Structures are given as C-alpha cells and as structure tokens.
Amino acid sequence: xxxxxxxxxxxxxxxxxxxxxxxxxxxxxxxxxxxxxxxxxxxxxxxxxxxxxxxxxxxxxxxxxxxxxxxxxxxxxxxxxxxxxxxxxxxxxxxxxxxxxxxxxxxxxxxxxxxxxxxxxxxxxxxxxxxxxxxxxxxxxxxxxxxxxxxxxxxxxxxxxxxxxxxxxxxxxxxxxxxxxxxxxxxxxxxxxxxxxxxxxxx
Numbered sequence: 001x002x003x004x005x006x007x008x009x010x011x012x013x014x015x016x017x018x019x020x021x022x023x024x025x026x027x028x029x030x031x032x033x034x035x036x037x038x039x040x041x042x043x044x045x046x047x048x049x050x051x052x053x054x055x056x057x058x059x060x061x062x063x064x065x066x067x068x069x070x071x072x073x074x075x076x077x078x079x080x081x082x083x084x085x086x087x088x089x090x091x092x093x094x095x096x097x098x099x100x101x102x103x104x105x106x107x108x109x110x111x112x113x114x115x116x117x118x119x120x121x122x123x124x125x126x127x128x129x130x131x132x133x134x135x136x137x138x139x140x141x142x143x144x145x146x147x148x149x150x151x152x153x154x155x156x157x158x159x160x161x162x163x164x165x166x167x168x169x170x171x172x173x174x175x176x177x178x179x180x181x182x183x184x185x186x187x188x189x190x191x192x193x194x195x196x197x198x199x200x201x202x203x
Contacts, residue, residue, distance in 0.1 A: 005201050007123070008075075010066030010082040015167060019187040023203055025196065030066050030080065041065055043084075043095070051088035052118045056133055058084035059120035067124045079125035079199050085186050087162030088116040094162045100152055103163035107151070110162065111143040117162070119183040123195045130195050134188035136179020138166070143173060 006026045009016060020027050041061045045054040062082030070077060087094040089109060097103035117138055122131040151170060157163040164170035166177075166184045180188040193203040 006076075006078045007196070007201070008066055008070065008078050008080045010062045010069075010080050013083075013186055015165070015185050016083060016187045019182055019185065019189060020192075023189055023193060025192075025201070025203060027081075028078075030069055045093055051086045051091075051093045051116065052120075052133055052135060054093060055084045055086040055118040055120040056122075056131055058082075058086075059122040060129060060131055063122040063124040063129065077126070079123050079196075079201075081121065081123050081192070081195075083119060083121045083187055083192075085117065085119040085161050085184075088118060089113065096159055096161055097157060097163045100157075103152055103157040104148055106163040107143060107148045107157075110140050110164075111148075112140065114139040115162070117179070117184045119180075119186060119188050121188065121192050121195055123199060125199055128199075130198055132188075132191040132195055134180045134183035134191050136177055136181075136184050138174060138179075138184060139176045140173045141175050147173075 008030045009020065009027045010030050041058065043058055059082045062084065063080050066080035066082055070080060094106050097106055114137055117136045118133060120131060120133045122129060154169055156165055156168045156170065166174055177184060180190065182189040196203045
C-alpha cells in the first residue's frame with residue numbers, strides 16, 4: 001500500500017491533467033523530454049499491428065519510460081501513468097495530423113462515418129506494470145467543406161489523433177458515441193480508477 005497518494009503523469013496533455021483532477025487524483029507531470037540522454041517513445045505502429053494493440057504498447061512504453069526517468073532523476077518513487085489514444089477507421093490508424101492539409105483529409109474521411117477510438121492506460125510502480133484498454137465507437141455527422149474549414153481555422157486539430165477533439169468545437173460534429181466519453185477525450189476515467197486502486201490509491 002502506498003503511503004503517499006500521488007502519481008506521476010507521463011503526458012503533456014492538458015486534457016489528461018483535467019480528467020485526473022476531475023476524479024481527485026494528485027499528480028505531478030513528468031517532463032520526460034528534459035531527462036538527459038532520454039530516448040523519446042517512437043510512436044509508429046509496427047507492420048500489421050492492430051490499432052488497439054498499438055495503443056496498449058504505446059501506453060506501456062510511456063509508463064516504462066516515465067519510470068526510468070524516476071530512477072534516473074532519483075525522484076520520489078510514485079507510480080507512473082502513461083496513456084495513448086488511437087483513432088481507427090476501416091482498420092487504418094489515424095494519428096496526429098502533420099499539418100492542416102492532412103487534418104482536412106482525415107476529417108473528410110471521418111465525415112458521415114463511424115470510427116473507433118482506442119485509449120490505453122498503463123501504470124508502473126517498481127517492477128509492476130498494469131494496463132487497461134477502453135474502445136469506443138464514434139459517429140460523426142456529414143461534414144461539408146465549409147464546416148471543416150471553419151473548424152480547421154480554430155487550430156483545435158493540432159496534436160489530436162484523428163484531427164479533432166470531442167471536448168472542443170468538434171463536439172458539435174458528433175452524432176453518437178458508444179463507449180467512454182472520457183476515453184475519447186484521452187483518459188478513460190473508469191479504467192484509470194481501477195488501475196490506480198490496484199496500486200493502493202483511493203479513487
């Protein structure tokens with residue numbers, strides 16, 4: 001059982017910070033890129049790797065990388081939480097768009113279709129690693145070029161898998177979801193709470 005009920009978040013995502021605060025989890029953000037000699041997690045799927053497997057692997061690698069940072073920097077040994085969100089359409093992974101043109105192409109592909117959002121969460125403390133996966137179905141309305149253009153003008157698509165964020169203006173595009181709203185945002189709170197309780201944190 002952990003005496004101090006705090007964790008490290010191995011993510012710079014403001015959405016994940018907001019969601020952890022929502023359920024009362026005390027955390028510090030690990031600035032992993034500031035660790036000397038650290039190799040960033042390479043977020044590239046392997047050949048024939050399923051989208052859900054890719055999300056799980058990335059979450060585990062991020063948590064493990066965070067734990068190595070705790071060791072290297074001699075930080076207090078709190079559990080490290082890593083997470084990853086992957087958007088899947090017709091078996092293809094839609095990552096974070098490199099630019100506006102790629103974001104526009106993604107939104108056109110998602111228009112009027114149902115896609116999957118997989119968010120994996122992993123927690124490491126010492127040699128123990130636990131993980132969970134949340135998969136949701138999301139249907140977007142038919143989006144015209146004008147609607148997509150107005151959305152892209154907001155810049156919300158930057159840094160978001162599938163080129164949209166359900167918690168922002170793109171929420172107006174979502175006809176239906178089947179699954180976890182917080183998971184689609186980037187951190188499934190139910191699964192996260194189960195993991196943290198497994199490490200002795202009261203959530």
